Structure formats: C-alpha cells, structure tokens
Amino acid sequence: MATSQLHCLQSVRVSSPHRLSISTSQLHCSQSVRVFSSCRLSISNSYCHVRKNFRRKTNYLVYASTNNFYRDLHLQSKVKTVLDSVKWDDKGLAVAIAQNIDTGAILMQGFANREAVATTISSRKATFYSRSRATLWTKGETSNNFINVHDIFLDCDRDSIIYLGKPDGPTCHTGAETCYYTSVIDLLDDQQNGDKFPLTTLNSLESTIVKRKGELEVPQTGKPSWTRRLLLDEKLLCSKIREEVDELCRTLEENEDKSRTASEMGDVLYHSMVLLALKDGKMEDVLEILRHRFSQSGIEEKRSRKILG
Amino acid sequence: MATSQLHCLQSVRVSSPHRLSISTSQLHCSQSVRVFSSCRLSISNSYCHVRKNFRRKTNYLVYASTNNFYRDLHLQSKVKTVLDSVKWDDKGLAVAIAQNIDTGAILMQGFANREAVATTISSRKATFYSRSRATLWTKGETSNNFINVHDIFLDCDRDSIIYLGKPDGPTCHTGAETCYYTSVIDLLDDQQNGDKFPLTTLNSLESTIVKRKGELEVPQTGKPSWTRRLLLDEKLLCSKIREEVDELCRTLEENEDKSRTASEMGDVLYHSMVLLALKDGKMEDVLEILRHRFSQSGIEEKRSRKILG
Structure with a gap:
C-alpha cells in the first residue's frame, strides 16, 4: 500500500498479507491505523507509538500521530481537559x-x-472498555462492523456519553441491527420469539409498510388496508402523492393553520414512503443522502473535519 | 374528583386541595396514581397498597390495582419472570x-x-433508581415532565434497558430537551457555550432550516443559500416541491433505479421541511400525527394497550 493512499486514515483497513509503510509526514491529524495479521509494519517518524498492549488475537492497534508535533500537543491538552471534566465512576x-x-x-x-x-x-x-476482559475494545475490531463516530456528547452530569455515528453493518454480535431486540411488551404477551426493535415513529412506519409489501402475495379477505391498495396500484399511488403535495403547498399558498400543514406533511411523507418501499429503497439511505448533501457542507462538519479529521 | 374520571389512570394527576376517592373496580389494569400534598385519599378495595416509603417532600405514590385479582396476579407473575431474566449488577x-x-x-x-x-x-x-438518594424516582415527579413509556426493550446481554416514550416536556433539569447538550467536538474547538444536541440527520436538517429562517432578517452579501432563497420565495418553494414530487413519481412510472428514488425522496423531504418550517411547524408534530394514525391502530399498540393499559 502506497503511503499516498493514507491521507484520510480513518477509512483505512489493511488486510493481510500487505506490507504497510507509513510516513507520518503525510498524516494531517492523529488517527488510528488498524493492521491485521501478516502485515509488516514500518513507521518512519519519531513521534509515534505502537500499542502492543492492544493485541487481541492477531490484530495490532497502531497510533501514528501527525508530525505537526505542537498542534497535536495542543489538541491532546484539550482532549485531556475534556476527559478531566467527565465524572468517571x-x-x-x-x-x-x-x-x-x-x-x-x-x-x-x-x-x-x-x-x-x-x-x-x-x-x-x-471504542469501549470491556469490564469482563479488562481491556479496551473497538466495536468492529473482530467483525469489521465499526461504528464511525461523527460526534460525541456528554450529559448534564458529565457521567454519560453518546457516540453518534454510522455503523458499517449490524452492531449486535447476533447479527441484529441493534442489541435491543427484546421487547418487554412482547415478553409479557408471551411473544417470546418476536424480535422487535425499539422503533421510533419513522422507522416503525417504514417497517409497517415493508411488512404490508411482504404480504402482497397472500390473498386477503375483507377490505384491504390503504397501504395495500397503494402498493398494488402504482397509478393510484402516484396520483395520491401528487394530490397530497398539492394540499401541502396550498396550506402555505392559502395561509391555512400550521396544524393543517403538519397533517398534510404527514400524508406526503407516508405516501412517499410507500413509493420508496415499492422501489426497495430505505429511509436510512434517504437520510444518509440528505446528511451528505447538507451536513458535510455545514459548519458542524467543517469543524468536525478540522478537529477529528 | 369523580371516580368516573379515573378510567384511564395513567394520565391522572391530582393537585391540591382535592379529595381523591378511587373505587378500584373502575380500574381495568394496574396503574399508579400520584397524589400531591393536601389530598385526602380513600381507596375502596382490599387489594391495594399505599407505598409511603416513596414519600418525597409532600408526594405520595399510590398503587391501586385492578379488582380482577387473578388476571393481575398472572401479569405480576409474568413481570417477575421478565425481571428475573435481567442481569442486574x-x-x-x-x-x-x-x-x-x-x-x-x-x-x-x-x-x-x-x-x-x-x-x-x-x-x-x-422510573429510575437514584443512586445518590437511594430511592426510586419517576422522571417528572417534581417537574411534571413525565416520560410516557410506550415500550421497554432489553439488550442482548439483558443488562441494559431502553424506555421508549414520549416526554411531556423538556427532560433535563436545566430545561433542555435532552440531557446531552454538550458536544465534545465543540469543547475541543473551544465552543464552550454552544449548546448542541446529538441531532440525528432529520433533526439536524430541520435545525439547519430553522436557523436559516432565523437569519432571514439579517442582510447577506454574496450568493444566498438555496434554503434562504426558498424561504424568501413561497412561489419558488411550492413550484420546487411539486417538481420534486413529480420527479419522485417518475422514478416509479419510468422504472428508474432505486438510488434515484432515494435521491428524489430526499429532495421531496427537504423541500417539504422548508415549507413546514416556514409555517412554524415541527417534524416532531408530523411524526406524532403519523404515530397516532398508524401505530395506534396497529397490532403492537393493541398489544401494548392490552398489557399496559
């Protein structure tokens, strides 16, 4: 692997049997490099340290720091101040x-x-601290399903932390998207095996629509649900979406009450989500697109790049 | 307060100086009743217990259980099984x-x-256990900003719990919506006072649009942002929303790739959110409307009502 490829290190994973050679003059900020087994590692800089105490099976975690020693030292001092402010138990x-x-x-x-x-x-x-193994562990170090952290938040008491990020894949070791797949309500209702995620409203609505789509082949008696009708009739669906959007716009054009706008917006969102499901699209993809379009050009992301990247 | 008002007890709060009289035959499931100071309490049922050990300042927490003793006992047995399965530290x-x-x-x-x-x-x-005060506490018992729990989730290790619910008001004692208003990125960038919530993409986009709306009165030099242009020109905004929706529908009608659908759906969502912000509407309200429309008629909510309500 050529060192010129290593400018943006956070996305680098080197799999065996490569030889990794890093000149830290090319690194513009402190980052971690994960080197898998059979890699031969060579780092040409006096200011770097190889943490062999992180050895887990055949992995090494290697810190290669910027050659801008003073800038890095300043950042480290700020990180220390933040960490000092956390109320560790x-x-x-x-x-x-x-x-x-x-x-x-x-x-x-x-x-x-x-x-x-x-x-x-x-x-x-x-990255977490495993109490059972008494060691650091980075989520994904075994599975490669890392959680790519965009920001970190502390609560008002400074004793609780949120890592807000994008997972590379399922987070749970069971292969589930999240570790929270056991609903107490299901357990109390004897639905022992019903996996159910703690779905917030948008995710729950999407899940319902996708479920209705999965049932399309199953013959039904009685009046079909509205979602089923929309899924079965593309013309009706498109006509309804255009109609609902028109009603949404009219709440502005005709100065209707804002509660009416919220209601029409709900209609637009729901009907559009039915179309998305019909095309096998996912709301998470839509939101990711929006995040890339808007957040990355925003102040926060620029700041984030400046600090972390 | 007439006992006929107490059918749905979870929303009952009795403030002084009322007299509260409950006939538990009217309760269809186990619920908690919160009675504030100066209330005189009378409960006509042999199967109820007043927990005075929850006394905090002048509040009492009173459990009044259903007169369907056996059904309640069965539920309690199931709750015990669930609680036994949690790995308490x-x-x-x-x-x-x-x-x-x-x-x-x-x-x-x-x-x-x-x-x-x-x-x-x-x-x-x-409801939580306060380690500092060594007592139970229900979020909102002082502020009235309760978190109304819709479901409870356990993680794969059964040692972590999510209360998924709707807050009555700000959760943090500081008056902030959430307790997590301190961004580590901001701290590292010397933005000591910049409150910033851990905004997920949809909330972040809304926040950016609302911010642009707040800046409308401020004269700007240079090319205005697209959001600013839309906010200043209702005709342009409505025309764009209708145009984007048409493009979204065409991805279905003309069988375009699903990545195109996701992209167009992003456009529809963003432009609609600009209109919503212009009308002072909130995405949380839109989502709440959708939840009431869809979740409450769904299986999950029916099950939830059966168990919890």
Missing part, C-alpha cells in the same frame, strides 16, 4: 451509548474509560 | 436509557432496579 468508567446518526436507533451500550473516549476521539471508531 | 441495577419515540432523541440515562422497571411497566412513566 469509582472504577474510572462512564456509560457510553452508540446511536445511529441517520435512523436514531440506539445500537448498543457499553462502558468507556478515559482511554476509550480518547481513542474514539482520535480514531472516530466507537 | 452487583448493586441490583441496570442502565436505563430514555428515548423519544418520535424524534429518536436520547433524552436521559439513569439506572433502574427491579422495582423501577416494575413501576415503569405498571405506570407507563419512566
């Missing part, structure tokens, strides 16, 4: 919750110590 | 995270013991 831990930036789904919850948060800040990969 | 606690069902915002994080979860199941109000 008597074991030096705080609760750390990982949340999907696009869907809002709570993916998992673990604990973090100073080093875990510092590693997350520098690597952008959600 | 050495202090009998598990992490409990409250999440807004409509926006997906993580509102707060506390700890729960068996009694806190049992109370949440029966009362539908997010």
Whole structure:
C-alpha cells in the first residue's frame, strides 16, 4: 500500500498479507491505523507509538500521530481537559451509548474509560472498555462492523456519553441491527420469539409498510388496508402523492393553520414512503443522502473535519 | 374528583386541595396514581397498597390495582419472570436509557432496579433508581415532565434497558430537551457555550432550516443559500416541491433505479421541511400525527394497550 493512499486514515483497513509503510509526514491529524495479521509494519517518524498492549488475537492497534508535533500537543491538552471534566465512576468508567446518526436507533451500550473516549476521539471508531476482559475494545475490531463516530456528547452530569455515528453493518454480535431486540411488551404477551426493535415513529412506519409489501402475495379477505391498495396500484399511488403535495403547498399558498400543514406533511411523507418501499429503497439511505448533501457542507462538519479529521 | 374520571389512570394527576376517592373496580389494569400534598385519599378495595416509603417532600405514590385479582396476579407473575431474566449488577441495577419515540432523541440515562422497571411497566412513566438518594424516582415527579413509556426493550446481554416514550416536556433539569447538550467536538474547538444536541440527520436538517429562517432578517452579501432563497420565495418553494414530487413519481412510472428514488425522496423531504418550517411547524408534530394514525391502530399498540393499559 502506497503511503499516498493514507491521507484520510480513518477509512483505512489493511488486510493481510500487505506490507504497510507509513510516513507520518503525510498524516494531517492523529488517527488510528488498524493492521491485521501478516502485515509488516514500518513507521518512519519519531513521534509515534505502537500499542502492543492492544493485541487481541492477531490484530495490532497502531497510533501514528501527525508530525505537526505542537498542534497535536495542543489538541491532546484539550482532549485531556475534556476527559478531566467527565465524572468517571469509582472504577474510572462512564456509560457510553452508540446511536445511529441517520435512523436514531440506539445500537448498543457499553462502558468507556478515559482511554476509550480518547481513542474514539482520535480514531472516530466507537471504542469501549470491556469490564469482563479488562481491556479496551473497538466495536468492529473482530467483525469489521465499526461504528464511525461523527460526534460525541456528554450529559448534564458529565457521567454519560453518546457516540453518534454510522455503523458499517449490524452492531449486535447476533447479527441484529441493534442489541435491543427484546421487547418487554412482547415478553409479557408471551411473544417470546418476536424480535422487535425499539422503533421510533419513522422507522416503525417504514417497517409497517415493508411488512404490508411482504404480504402482497397472500390473498386477503375483507377490505384491504390503504397501504395495500397503494402498493398494488402504482397509478393510484402516484396520483395520491401528487394530490397530497398539492394540499401541502396550498396550506402555505392559502395561509391555512400550521396544524393543517403538519397533517398534510404527514400524508406526503407516508405516501412517499410507500413509493420508496415499492422501489426497495430505505429511509436510512434517504437520510444518509440528505446528511451528505447538507451536513458535510455545514459548519458542524467543517469543524468536525478540522478537529477529528 | 369523580371516580368516573379515573378510567384511564395513567394520565391522572391530582393537585391540591382535592379529595381523591378511587373505587378500584373502575380500574381495568394496574396503574399508579400520584397524589400531591393536601389530598385526602380513600381507596375502596382490599387489594391495594399505599407505598409511603416513596414519600418525597409532600408526594405520595399510590398503587391501586385492578379488582380482577387473578388476571393481575398472572401479569405480576409474568413481570417477575421478565425481571428475573435481567442481569442486574452487583448493586441490583441496570442502565436505563430514555428515548423519544418520535424524534429518536436520547433524552436521559439513569439506572433502574427491579422495582423501577416494575413501576415503569405498571405506570407507563419512566422510573429510575437514584443512586445518590437511594430511592426510586419517576422522571417528572417534581417537574411534571413525565416520560410516557410506550415500550421497554432489553439488550442482548439483558443488562441494559431502553424506555421508549414520549416526554411531556423538556427532560433535563436545566430545561433542555435532552440531557446531552454538550458536544465534545465543540469543547475541543473551544465552543464552550454552544449548546448542541446529538441531532440525528432529520433533526439536524430541520435545525439547519430553522436557523436559516432565523437569519432571514439579517442582510447577506454574496450568493444566498438555496434554503434562504426558498424561504424568501413561497412561489419558488411550492413550484420546487411539486417538481420534486413529480420527479419522485417518475422514478416509479419510468422504472428508474432505486438510488434515484432515494435521491428524489430526499429532495421531496427537504423541500417539504422548508415549507413546514416556514409555517412554524415541527417534524416532531408530523411524526406524532403519523404515530397516532398508524401505530395506534396497529397490532403492537393493541398489544401494548392490552398489557399496559
């Protein structure tokens, strides 16, 4: 792998049997590089450290820091100040919750110590402290399903942390999207095997529509649901979407009450989501597109790039 | 207060100086009743218990259970089984995270013991165990900003809990919507005072649009942003919304690729959200409308009513 490829290190994964050679003069900020087994590693800079204590099976976690020593030192000092402000418990831990930036789904919850948060800040990969193994662990180090952290939040008491990020794949070791797939309501209702995620409204609506789509082949008696009718009749669907959007626009043009706007907006959203489902599209993809279009050109993302990237 | 008003107890709050008289034959399931100071309480049923150990300042927490003793006993047995399956830590606690069902915002994080979860199941109000005060506390017992829990989720390890619900008002004691208003990125960038919530994409986009709306009175040099142009020109906005919806429909009518559908759906969502903001509407309201329309008629909600309500 040529070092010229390593400018944006957060997305670099080197799989065996490559030789990785990094000149840190090419790194513009502190990042972590993950090197898998059979890699031969060579780093040409006096200011870098190889953390062999992170060895887990055949993986190494390697920190290669910028050659802009002073800038990095300044950042490290700021990170220290932030970490000092966290109210770590008597074991030096705080609760750390990982949340999907696009869907809002709570993916998992673990604990973090100073080093875990510092590693997350520098690597952008959600990193926790495993109490059972008494070691740091980065979600995805085994499965490659990393959680790419966009921002980190502290609560008012400074003893709870959110890693807001985008997962590379399912977060749960069971292969489920999130670790929270057991509904207490289901358990109380003897639905022992019914996996059900803690779906927020938008995700829940999408799930219902997709379910109706899956039932299209099943003959039904009685009056079909509105969603089923829309899914079965593309002409009706498109006509309804255009009609609902027209009604939404008229709430502005004819100065109707804002509650009417919210209601019409709901109609537009629902009918559009039926079309999206019909095309096998996902709301998460729509939201990701919007995030790339709007957030990345925004102040927050620029700031984020400046600090983290 | 007439007992006929008490059919749906979860929304009952009695403020002083009322006399509260409950005949539990009118209660169709186990619920909690909160009675504030100066109330005189009379409950006519042998199967109810007044928990005075919950006394906090001048409040009492009173459990009044259904007169359907056996059904209640069966439910309690199931609740016990669920609570037995939770892996409580050495202090009998598990992490409990409250999440807004409509926006997906993580509102707060506390700890729960068996009694806190049992109370949440029966009362539908997010209830925690305060480690500092060594007592149960229901979020909102002082502020009236309860979190009305729709479902409860356990993670794969059964040691972490999500209370998925709708808050009555701001959750944080500071008056902020959520307790997580401190961005580490902001802190590292010396933006010490910039409150910033862990906004998921939809909320972040809305926040950006509302911000642009707030800047409309400020004269700008250079090329205005597209959002600003839309906000300043209702005709342009409505024309664009209709145009984008037409493009979305055409991806179905002309069998275009699904990535094109997702992209057009993003355009529809964004432009509609600009109109919503112009009318002072909120996406949370739109989502709440959709939840009431779709979830409450769904299987899950019926099941939830059966168990919890």
